[in-house]
Amino acid sequence: MSVPDDHPAVDCLAEFGASDDLADFDEFLRVCAELTGFDESELRATGMAHEHHRTTLAHRVRDDHALVHLWYVGAWPGETPSSAHAYDQGLAWRTFRADPPGTAAPGHGSWAEAPRGGEDQ
Template sequence: MSDDRTAADDPYGPWGPAEEDELADLDEFLRVSAELTGFDVPELRATGMADEHHRTTLAHRVRDEHALVHLWYVGAWPGEAPSSARAHDHGLVWRTFRASPPGAAAPGHGSWAAAPAGAAPFGGSPSEGAPFGGSPSEGAPFGGEQR
């Protein structure tokens, strides 16, 4: 290939061969990942996914910053399934939202029957006949009348 090639012609994408070699080192991979994701290296290591995400990244010859961020937040390389269920469950997206991935952690039998901690019941004070208090029409879906 000639030296006057454009960025679109570069098979390495935004990371040239020198940067690709640097990412072969786990510590450098984590440093770059921390810079891109906004999480520091200890936080990335705490996900338990550093080695798996590093292997996933090295398996892709063409890399870009967006793909690396996507991998950390969602647990999958763009356009692919997550490398494991664990990768999805430990994605940074859940830490960002301070939530648990659906179905990843059992909340306990009957936990759905009570309002979340700190949440006011529908309609204020509890009353009989309504799921979380208030009158039956106040507990209706979308604030409408029960049908």
């Protein structure tokens, strides 16, 4: 996943004229892929696509920022994550290749090993 520096800021919902077009699951994924910079298969791989779709449909006012927030944080802005799974599958953790705090037990003695992706010094 990477969004090029020259990627224009896109108001994806404006191109529909009405956010009701997000009721179609495939269209929802297409829009979210464009907004987040992750492709549709990566969004599906989180296991959150249908839950995030339901969350989006439950809100009358929908905008690009709320959709991005939902995918990266696992919660609609101003709300708590809908589940622990929504939190630990947030795209924020995938973006910087980290485990969400409190969700992955590193195991006894892990302090003696280099962090995942880290180099020995």
